[in-house]
Amino acid sequence: MNTNLREELKARKQAYVQDEIIAAAARLFAERGIRAVTIDDIASSLGYTKSVVYYYFKNKNQVLWEIFNRIHEAWWADMQAIMEEDTPPDRKLAALIRKHALNVMDRTEWTAIYFRDQSELTEAQQSTVAERKRDFDRNFRDTYAKGVATGLFKDIPPAIVTSGIIGMCNQAHVWFKPGKGLSAAEIADHFTEIALNGCHR
Amino acid sequence: MNTNLREELKARKQAYVQDEIIAAAARLFAERGIRAVTIDDIASSLGYTKSVVYYYFKNKNQVLWEIFNRIHEAWWADMQAIMEEDTPPDRKLAALIRKHALNVMDRTEWTAIYFRDQSELTEAQQSTVAERKRDFDRNFRDTYAKGVATGLFKDIPPAIVTSGIIGMCNQAHVWFKPGKGLSAAEIADHFTEIALNGCHR
DNA sequence: AGATATTTAGACTGGAGAGTCAATACTTCC
DNA sequence: GGAAGTATTGACTCTCCAGTCTAAATATCT
Incomplete structure (x- = not known):
């Protein structure tokens, strides 16, 4: 019953x-x-x-795929929340950078797997990942482009600037060790500062 | 004879x-x-x-190890040349960034292997790689630190700034496609500008 | 208790791929 | 031409591991 x-x-x-x-x-x-x-x-x-x-x-691939899905869910939810806020481009970009840096350092394993083992997914899974990545990048790019339009940021191709910034955060998974040196929050703040300073007009 | x-x-x-x-x-x-x-x-x-x-x-490992050696030789030679120049820290840092970005984009395969397959090396080989990496990073860090000392750069922990900058360049191996969009040289210039602007006092 | 559903163990299969080896082809030199 | 050195082949071994299958153990329900 x-x-x-x-x-x-x-x-x-x-x-x-x-x-x-x-x-x-x-x-x-x-x-x-x-x-x-x-x-x-x-x-x-x-x-x-x-x-x-x-x-x-079912098999090894499903374990891996589940990991990819969780990465995406977590990152995407955080990003959505920030995108929905009604803030000017510079503050929005700062929030995006800070959050992404924190996410990477919070789960360095995830990021390592994401970059290292993507080619182990099936073709279909890889396209899904590519699509998600496009959406993710687009939010960064659009935010930057808005900032250029309103005269906040330097007029550098948004795709380049944001790829650079995202890369700066992503690579942290290689060297960041929790409990050693600065905390994730401190590093995230520094990164945000450098990046915003770097593209500020 | x-x-x-x-x-x-x-x-x-x-x-x-x-x-x-x-x-x-x-x-x-x-x-x-x-x-x-x-x-x-x-x-x-x-x-x-x-x-x-x-x-x-001799075996698969030797092929891989040879690849790692070539990456190192190329990168290190370029770096040495720049370090030996007698230029102020900001110009030296700019040169280091530009060259590294170009090296990554010139041989995206190498960088991909370097980051992805390091764990496939033997313990001994891994220590060698780690040592080389320390030397590489140190040059960046020292250059930045000198710039801080002479009041050129913001007083942010050099290890953090330079890790961020190096990461920005490194990740380019994932998205850079020669012949599509901007050239490697243009991207390297933008990166150099953003980075220097970002840490300029 | 005993029937049924759920979870775990362990032995087995099949395929893939690293590395070896003996035999063959090709070069070079005299 | 033939001997010595160099390059290439293809067949073979051996290990490792993904995934399967059957049987046993454990929990849950009535």
């Missing part, structure tokens, strides 16, 4: 284990790259056997 | 084929990542069989 309730409970429990597996996989993938990580590695890093992973995921 | 001459000729010929193999490997590695490229792939992209590659290289 309570079959609905049971299904729900089951789903919640499964979601929990899936999260666990994804987190473990992300750690390993980021460190060594997908191809160098076996399903056994993922499982045994959690004290499970391979079969458990295959019980919760 | 002309054994010296012959050895030399042989060496030159072998070096030529090795270059060919390395170039082919670099193209493939950059596109798909080391683990996804077989020795057969490399060989047959040149019309050879696997054995030819094994005739010229």
Whole structure:
């Protein structure tokens, strides 16, 4: 009778284990790259056997794809929130940069996987990623272009400026170590300052 | 009798084929990542069989390591030349940025491999790479620090500023496509301008 | 308790690919 | 022409790993 309730409970429990597996996989993938990580590695890093992973995921690709989806969901939600604010281009750009820098440093593993293992996705998945990336970049670009139009920013091709700025943030995943040196927030602030200063008219 | 001459000729010929193999490997590695490229792939992209590659290289790792060495040699030589010039910090930093941006865009494959496949090297090779990277970064950092000391640059931790700037250049390997949009030189100039403007006091 | 649904273990298959080896082709030199 | 040195081939081995399958263990419900 309570079959609905049971299904729900089951789903919640499964979601929990899936999260666990994804987190473990992300750690390993980021460190060594997908191809160098076996399903056994993922499982045994959690004290499970391979079969458990295959019980919760269809195959290796699905684990990876889930990671990509989570990256996107998190980044995109944050970006949407900022885009909806009614602020002038310079403040909006500052917010975008700061948030992106923080996101990268908050989850350096995700960023590492995103850049390193994109080619391991299927063609279809890769197009989806490309599309999402276009949307992401466009928000940066449009914000910059608006700033140029209102005389706030230097008249440099928006695609170049924003690619540079986004790149500055992205690469932080390589060198940023939490707990060493400046905090993520401090670094994000510096980056924002440098970038805005750099393109301010 | 002309054994010296012959050895030399042989060496030159072998070096030529090795270059060919390395170039082919670099193209493939950059596109798909080391683990996804077989020795057969490399060989047959040149019309050879696997054995030819094994005739010229001990194993897959040596091909990769040779690529890393060439990246380093090229980048380091360029950097040395700039460091030896007797110019003020701001002009020196500008030259470093411009050159690095150009190097990245000139050989996007190399940069892709450098960032993506570093973990495929042996421990010892990885330490060597880390050491070289430290030297590379130090030149940027010291130049910036000098600029701060002479009041040219903002007083932001040099490691942060320069990591940001280097990152901006590095990431260009992901999106730069020669022949599309601005040229590498134009982009390098814009980056230099943005960066210098960004940290100028 | 016992029936049913869910989760885990472990053994197995099949394919792919790194690296080896012995045999063959091609060059160069005398 | 033939001997020594150089380059190339293709068949073979051996290991590793993704993914499957069956059976066992555990939890849940009545």
